[in-house]
Amino acid sequence: MGDARQIIAKRAAREVKNGMVVNLGIGIPSLVPDFLDPSTQVFFQAENGILGMGPTPATDADGNLSNAAGYPVTTLPGASYFDSAVAFGMIRRGCIDISILGALQVNEKGDLANWIVPGKRVPGVGGAMELAYGAKNLIALMMHCEKDGQPKIVKSCSLPVTTYGCVKKIITDLAVFSIIGDNLYLDELMPGSSMEEVKVKTGAGFRIASTFKNND
């Protein structure tokens, strides 16, 4: 599964284009920078108050210079620090070109569930609702199925929804989907997966995108 997470992150990195402002959630999204072409010029924003984050420091980590998950980072030229209200102001205002979030479930209309598993995990919503509301493009990354095999792409979310109709693209270890209007489109098969496997393991109907390709 470690490998599957890397594969998802690597594919997600291709969505990050030169000149973008990017916010990455915790979990798989935090692996995305490892797969960016070093020549890509982007600004990473973190909701704890920084725009222009650089890589993890090799030495001399500073407890007061961290990303939203609390891990040490550095700054790049042009970086700024600001308070939490300004951080979320830019998120709600639509200044984030692409937000890449982890997900528990996504339905065929792009509803995102990623903050609570009632009776089990109750981590809380963090900044996910605002990111989902404000980002120009929201990409959900997740394993295609639960450990017990249950599909995570569903007709209707059984978990409490974070934000309705916000997900534009889903990237899993098996496939890439787009959501356009209320419809799910299969864009790509990931290396090693098949149309049959994706059909069986997806809990919602989908169409094949006109640009469909098989990454095998």
Added chain:
Amino acid sequence: MGDARQIIAKRAAREVKNGMVVNLGIGIPSLVPDFLDPSTQVFFQAENGILGMGPTPATDADGNLSNAAGYPVTTLPGASYFDSAVAFGMIRRGCIDISILGALQVNEKGDLANWIVPGKRVPGVGGAMELAYGAKNLIALMMHCEKDGQPKIVKSCSLPVTTYGCVKKIITDLAVFSIIGDNLYLDELMPGSSMEEVKVKTGAGFRIASTFKNND
């Protein structure tokens, strides 16, 4: 009248106590600092974004360092600059110990009118409504009567009201009044005025304060 304005400002200066945060309006209130004991430690706040204003610079006035009326000032040790939202945040939040404003009319309940004379002067309200709403103590300074002799302390404001029930004290060239609940109390006669003159020239009934004194 120049002299009357000085006398009002001088009396108002006695309301400014050590340790206070003070906001002064334009007009007569702007003369108050001239009459403060130099040993008085106060912070002057201005709604254009400064706390800790010092006196007018003797030389080298800076167009970007001014009070709310646009005139050059200096800063004292401990001063800070901030934006307009922070400036009014502290005003509404009740951080201003004393706000001294010019007035066109004040009624016996402490309603303040100071922003418009319909058909004549329409300057606009500026920050007066927030200062009247937020300041712990609001003092209105004005000439006792209009140039045509009409009283400016009235039973009911004929001019549009800025803020209702906000004025705590009125200082004019003839007298000092307090407003407690819905009642007007005469605290002091100013030098040279008499009880008869004040009664004739005041457009509202008033009681004599138990602490009444004649400054003559």
Added chain:
Amino acid sequence: MNLFNKVTDYQTARSVFFDNMTLLFGGFGGVGTPPGLIDCLIETGVKDVNLVGNDAGFPWIGIGKFICLERAASLIASHIGSNPVAGDLMNNGKLKVEFSPQGILVERIRSGGVGLNGFLTEISKGTQLEYNKPLVKIGDREYLYEAPILGDVSIVYAKKADTFGNLVFDKTARNTNPYVAMAGKVTVVEADEIVPMGELDPEEIIVPGIYVKYIVPSAGYNWKWIWEMPGKS
């Protein structure tokens, strides 16, 4: 090549202005109003502009210069006391003026700039400045609803900008500028000094460059303040 370089010339800046636009301008009595962009605005010939800012400037200072040309259709401001021409235009029905309490106005601009949908307050309740703003009852209290304001274009004056648009202001010239910068669909900044990315301390930046579309160099104020004019003050 720096992909994030937003520095341009006044010729390009000029193209952002259009008839009937809502224009937010930074500044307080002209302090912090961008002088070069005001002249640029005047030169375009645009008209029927809907202005939003702290005040009407002075006839020869800041937004006041534009207002005197009778090309503004409306103005939302906290006062116009320093610009008698604005008062005359209002009284003659040539300029529609909506007065707002000063701090409430900057909060309305902020509300738009941070992507919220307005706020509630008791300030100005029961006065002429209520206009037809909705009253909202929460519990047993009634508040005035103040709507967010966004500008088609925002013009801002900064002391320093880096090429990404990170901004630093100068003393009381900061005033409404940070929120005006956030609330423009297109924000144009005039800066006294433009420096490469990396030259500003991340800690001193007041407005992150993410809000800025264009940056033009400033030649400084090109008007006299009232206290510099003997007899006027």
Added chain:
Amino acid sequence: MNLFNKVTDYQTARSVFFDNMTLLFGGFGGVGTPPGLIDCLIETGVKDVNLVGNDAGFPWIGIGKFICLERAASLIASHIGSNPVAGDLMNNGKLKVEFSPQGILVERIRSGGVGLNGFLTEISKGTQLEYNKPLVKIGDREYLYEAPILGDVSIVYAKKADTFGNLVFDKTARNTNPYVAMAGKVTVVEADEIVPMGELDPEEIIVPGIYVKYIVPSAGYNWKWIWEMPGKS
């Protein structure tokens, strides 16, 4: 004598805490949470505290240390994911938790801090986080009303304070601290460095001292971050 000197000791700071108080705390995952004031709070023995802050910290970091003692009655926060003890207390009915979207929570604190009466937003509308918040219709759209939050006491961590309480923060340790400082009826600041009035540049000050009641000196963080603990991260 400087009338505005607010520097004091922890003994005095201790006296501001009381049972059932609403306590606002600065910090984000413990970064920017005042370590000395957390210990001071713990030592007082106060209980049934109503906490408001970004998150529940970690069991050994920030507000998490206090939460683990089961002396908090309630918590308004955006997440508790880093503190499993908080989750257990919630599930056992020993801690009432209200989740708020992270940016909405800091805006609620700001709304209290700047003397406004709450704001409207579409964020969290139609989700479980609506709780019983009022819906307000403006024109043909319906928004959620978010009420302002004020604290009986606010605790804040600054990099530098002058004796008046003018504050400067350190990098991402700023986070919610400026608004927590504004929204406390009594605000206590722990500062790494305390300097005389006049030593801070008026331009670099993030929170004006007007909001601060007490300042205590800090001995720095007295916990290990998760990335400093092999095996935990």
